[in-house]
Amino acid sequence: MQVFERYESEVRSYIRSFPTVFERARGCLLVDRDGREYLDFFAGAGVLNYGHNHPAMKRALIDYVEADGIAHSLDMATTSKERFLERFHDVILEPRGMGDFRVQFPGPTGTNAVEAALKLARKVTGRELVMSFTNAFHGMTLGALAVTGSTFKRAGAGIPLAHASSMPYDGYFGPDVDTIDHIERLLGDQSSGIDVPAAIIVETVQGEGGINVAGFEWLQRLEDLARRWDVLFIVDDIQVGNGRTGPFFSFERAGLHPDIVTLSKSLSGFGQPLSVTLFRDELDVWDPGEHNGTFRGNNLAFVTGAVAIDEFWQDDRLTRHVDELADVVGESLTKLAANHPAVTAGVRGRGLVHGIELTEADLATRVTAAAFERGLVLETSGPTGSVVKLLPPLVIERHDLEAGLEILHAAVAASRVS
Template structure:
């Protein structure tokens, strides 16, 4: 480990939780330098929905590289980009009635896509203010960070984070309080202090915020509020999209039509950096080059993304498998939560974006530490890092799910049996 300790910045984080050197990865497994195999319930924080080194995607990339296909081309036309756009429209957008959306290739990360969406919303509307939500996470570059709620990440900014009004997310005050009604009152009151916003940015499932889920009713109410007050609706589908919740987009069948959608993480299908903004045509008011970036055209990612669409999304079979596996994981998590009901554990999330809410961050960290020591890589999320969060590859086998859940079951037994002893003493 000496090279990492000597040469890498202290900002590194995941390696502190998983202090081994990984040499290989395949499917839903990570393999350490000493040959130890780990089931991966982290999957690049949701970047590897199709697993590590999927053979179909890998072969497509190898063939492209072998043919001397374009690697870098700014935003010039390329055959790889052409194939991505055609495949994305044919397999993803058109079957969902979304073929009118335009695709903006931003810089390669999710926060780049968020920055572009916020910037365009302000340009189109002529307003500065953005509404974001409690526990929302949208990235850590300054514009995106201003819309992010997490205190830890905001603390690294070094400057004031302005032009954002924070509103309570769905069920923030419990199921009996309508946060949409609260927002409407604030927007209609000229003395509320909330400047008329350019846009609202929202996650349908808050990944880093603790797997909080918005209902279809709440989202439809939010869209109605946006239309009434001429605000744009931006859905951040960076972590919840690309199949994670059981449909390609997390908001499918919820009766809303966002003005803009941000995608990244598993969009490339292979872990390659890739991000886009989908936008309604009338919003495309950019002047040529007005928003740019050196790496806004990752041709290798175009290749693997198109291969992923063709491999997984031409029928409903893959989405149905995600839903079945999600049900399998949830059932095991519910058993764990019920077994330790005295500690008020409960299951959160949708599809294969699930977790168990613990009493505190210390308990959740202990569960994750035990899991890693026994062959399972898993992390936490939430305001207090109190949610043990499953983001395994969507291609994981049922056998691997059962193995991972057995480890997790033992981890909770170890953690809460220890707490029972401490409490008794």
């Protein structure tokens, strides 16, 4: 590790949790340069929903590069972009009643998609404020940080973050407090100090915020509130979209109809940077070039993204697989929580994003370190890092999932979590 310690900035983080040099990966396995294998329950923070180096995507990518396919194109027209747009519309958007949605490529990362969504909402409505939620995470650029909850991350901006208002997420005050009524009261009170916002941005499951899961009824009432106050409704599906909760979009089973959706992470299917901002056709008020970015034309990502759509989303097999494995994870973690009182908030999650909260961050760190020693990669989340977070590839086989869960049980026991 001497090269990284000598040359890389102190800002590096995951390398500290996983102190080895990785060399190869396939499916749900990472292999370091000493040949040791690790089950990956981190999946690139949700980038690798389809696992590492999926063979169909890899073959398509190799063939494309060998044929001198265009790699970088800004927003010019290319055959790979054309195919991605067609497959995304025909397989993903149209069957879900979103055939009239426009696709904007704002830049390669999730925070680029969020910045475009916020800017568009303000342009459409003429308002400045954006409403977000406690424990939210939307990215590390200034606009996205303004609607992010973490004090630590917000402080990194170095300047005041304005034109945003944070509201209590579902369950923030406990199960007996209706936070939608709270928001409604503030909007309706001329002396609350809260202006009617341009948009409300929400994650259906807060991944970085500690695996906080919003109930379907709460989400439906939030959308209804947005409609009644003529506020644009944005769903940030960057981490929990692309099948992470079962369906392609995390909001499908809640019956939501967002005005704007942000997607990134696993959209390319292969780890290539790719993000999109989706919005209803009538919201497409951009002037040409008004929002752009040098790397918004990653054609290598278009190639693998189209393959991912064809491989996994022409039927419901992946969704059913995720649903089945979600039950396995839930049962295993429930048993774990029952045996260890330090698991304070029990088990929470949806699909294949789950977490267990421990009494303090130090315990969660010890658990993930003990898991890594035993060949399992997983991380912590939440405002104090006290949540052990499970984010395995969606394509993981049941026997590999169960093997990883057994390691987690052993890591908890070894960490003296009692």
